[in-house]
Amino acid sequence: MWIKSGLIPLLISYLVALILMVMPMPVFLEAWRPDWLSLVILYWVIALPHRVGIGSVLILGLVADILMGTVFGIYATALLVMAYPAIRHFQRIRNYSFTQQSVIVALLILVKRVIVYELEHILNDAVFNLAYLYPVISSAIAWPWVFLILRKYRRHYLVRE
Template sequence: MIRKRHSVIVTTLLIALVLQIVPLPIQVDLYRPDWVLIVLAYWSMALPHRVNVGVAFLTGVAVDILVGTTLGIHSLSLSISIYILAANYQRLRNYSVWQQAIVIGLLSSLYHLLTFWVQHLLTDIYFQLDYLWPVLTSMLLWPWVFWLLRKTRRQFSIS
């Protein structure tokens, strides 16, 4: 029973990791949503005692390895974003799905700005507004991902 609960959460995170690195055409890749952040945000709001900053950190390490960035960049950004979400999860649960989408957009922008800031400190990249297109797509996908993950959580009786 406990293994089934953990395996569903791990499976959804693995699917998010695969969606994060699946090859897309250059024109579409610019708009790739933050799949890992969206899935982590759902689980940390739904089950904050199971999915927390530690899970976000480990998932961020996996993103760093898969994407090929300096180890710790995505870990730091995901950990800070999920910490802010986990600190306010009781308030966010009472928001409508569309209000939650705005919060997800704010968290996604924080995630991207933190990632850019750390990469800027380590390398010599400069900010472009194109870095923030995934914020919009993450906001637009949130209601559907929320509905799908909630249905999955209820179907497998994960609590």
């Protein structure tokens, strides 16, 4: 029943994104790690906005808070603020080219990262480093591939609204 409804494939994609979020990388590439969880969330809220919404994003944000060891609610808040415009304007974003979508994804991830930084700065006295924004660029570059891979994955497992 869960496979037919598409719940298991959705959960697997979230799990892979969470694993990629914390998977070790070479030191020189660490700063450029794409924001995998944000990319997966953005794909699903654009592809299935009536199925993957604010509730799913909130739960994933809380899981990310636990996984990253941050103050509970930082990632949840940032992901909610990031996902809302995508949910609100999913029909418009779907019709854009990959280049336009990449720019929108970069802006949304920039907003998310600024919110995370500001909350970390207020709560933990985090210090800003320009390398903190590198994932915005790498995520924008990765977006077309993430989109195409997840679209093929969604169609293969018949994940529908």
